[in-house]
Amino acid sequence: MPSDLSSLLREHVVLMEELDRRRRTNLLAKYRPYTKQIEFHKAGAVYRERLFMAGNQLGKTLAGAAEAAMHLTGRYPDWWQGKRFSKPVVMIAGSESYELTRDGVQRLMVGPPMNEEDWxxxxxxxxxxxxxTRRSGVSGALDSVTVRHVSGRVSTLLFKAYEQGRGKWQANTVDYVWFDEEPPEDVYLEGITRTNATGGSVTVTFTPLNGMSAVVQRYILPGEDKGALSRNVTTMTIDDAEHYSPEERQAIIDSYPPHEREARTKGVPTLGSGRIFPVSEESIRIDPFDIPKHWVQIGGLDFGWDHPFAATGCAWDRDADVFYITKVYREREATPIIHAAALKPWGAWLPWSWPHDGLQHDKGSGEQLAAQYRAQGLNLLPERATFDDGTNGVEAGLSDMLQRMQTGRFKVFSTCPQWFEEFRLYHRKDGKVVKEMDDLISASRYALMMKRFAKVKADSAAWKFSERKVI
Incomplete structure (x- = not known):
């Protein structure tokens, strides 16, 4: 009997060791992404260029490695909604130097660089x-990896470094490029060139410590660049990192110098003195609550087509003079009928503030933009947004918003993440407001300017059966 027990124990140990080996050597099967990582992956089905801009240690490089492994092996999980390659791929992955490529990208893709037994x-x-194949001159660094694809053929992963310059990136035509950490602009453009013939993809994962660089601007402030429609940026903050407790998050935030906290914990490029709202996000963020019946409400619209159409729902506590952004909507390249259908559930009674370009006439129908939205059932105010004195200056509106933020009289529901995306990046260049990624901010400004026309929420039945007229 003792010998039988000993034999069973040995078998159990062997079994446990085998299970551990399988677990350790098939990490991809265990990948369970967070919400923001899923958002990044999913965008690959639509956009050729993607940026995953996040704080330190939040999972951006991990997401990049997991996706790269899926494309190289052709092993896509059941939940996958991102881009799929139907054949083996040639891929380039790299970082700032060969040492950083080895310790970052290579480590996550292959295993500990200094211990070949764990590859x-x-x-x-x-x-x-x-x-x-090994790279000479850098201990533990690989030059390439050949990977078995589910088709029975093989994919190729090439490791490179930005320090080589763009010249060393010119030799290969590839299907996929992964930049881990921000590349110089010339290297980034060369990476795109390498995928032109294949119609392949380019992904970038980094924490924006270089501020509003050329690569960051390519995604966030594209200006008139028509190629912007093929790009997508996913921003992940420490609040989106599901593996940290609230206490751990705060400890991490406190560990960074104040001037680096925005970049390292929220993935926000350093804007310095150019930032329009130099207040902390935490000072204006508030958990949602039911709006008291006696508070007045108003909506704000910012018209758009190439740049998004945006709308904000707002409430004003007149007694305390606190203005709240309670809900948001933002969508590009859609018609008034689509936007109106999305906004009408907010309430047919809700008055809408709108900007001067609502007076412009549609090139096709010849009808004013504002009139088109009225025709779709939105309760637009009769006149465009102005202050009490009839002026409508942008700087005056921004000053009002900033003063309210600084004095605790401007709050935004935490359920409005798109609003905070714009808030983090809203800035000036050469003293002028950069009119990019400001659609919800602008809609909020118009609503604040016209708060004098805000209304108490009407009873839906009373509104339906009463004589409805434009305010």
Missing amino acids: GTGYLPKADIVDY
């Missing part, structure tokens, strides 16, 4: 690593 414990399953 296969990264996101590339050990069973799918067919071969590799």
Whole structure:
């Protein structure tokens, strides 16, 4: 009997060791992304260029590695909604230097660089690593990895570094490029060039410590660049990192110098003195609550087509003079009938403030923009947004918003993440407001300017059966 027990114990140990080996050598099968990581992956089905801009240690590089491994192996999980390659791929992945590429990208893809016995414990399953070549001159660094694809053929992963310059990125035509950490503009453009012939994809994962650089601007402030429609940016803050407790989040935030906290915990490019609202996000963010019946409400519209159409729902506590942004809507390249259908559930009684370009006539129908939205059932105010004295200066509106933020009289519901995306990046260049990524901010400004016309929420039945007229 003792010998039988000993044999069973040995078998159990062997079984546990085998299960551990399989777990360690097939990390990809265990990948369970957070909400923001899923958003980043999903965008790949639509956009050719993607930026995952996030704070430090929030999972951006991990997401990049997991997706790269899926494309190289062709092993896509059931939940996958991102881009799929139907054949083996040639991929370039790199970072600032060969040492950083080795310790970041290579470590996550293959395993610990200094311990060859553990190669296969990264996101590339050990069973799918067919071969590799070493890079001379950098201990533990690889030059390439050959990966088995589900088709029976092989994919190729090439490791490169920005320090080589764009010239070293010119030789290959590839299907996929992954930049981990921000590349110089010339290297980034060369990466795009390498995918032109294949119609491939370019992804970038980094914390924006270089401020509003050329690469960041390419995504966030594209101006008249028509190629912007093929780009997408996903921003992940420490609040989106589901593996941290509130106490851990605060400890991490406190560990960084004040001037680096926005970039390192929220993935926000450093804007310095150019930031229009130099107040902390936490000072204006508030958890949602039911709006008291005696508070008045108003909506704000910002018309758009190439740049998004935006709308904000707002409430004003007149007694305390606190203005609240309670809900938001933002969508590009859609018609008034689509936007109106999305906004009418907010309430047919809700008065809407709108900007001067609502007076412009549509090139097709010849009808004013404002009139088109009225025709779709939105209760637009009869006149465009102005202050009490009839003026409508942008700077005056921004000054009012900032003063309210500084004195605790401007709050935004935490359920409005798109509003905070714009808030983090709203800035000036050469003293002038940069009119990019400001659609919800603008809609909020118009609503604040016209708060004198805000109304108490009407009873839906009373509104329906009363004689409805334009305010």
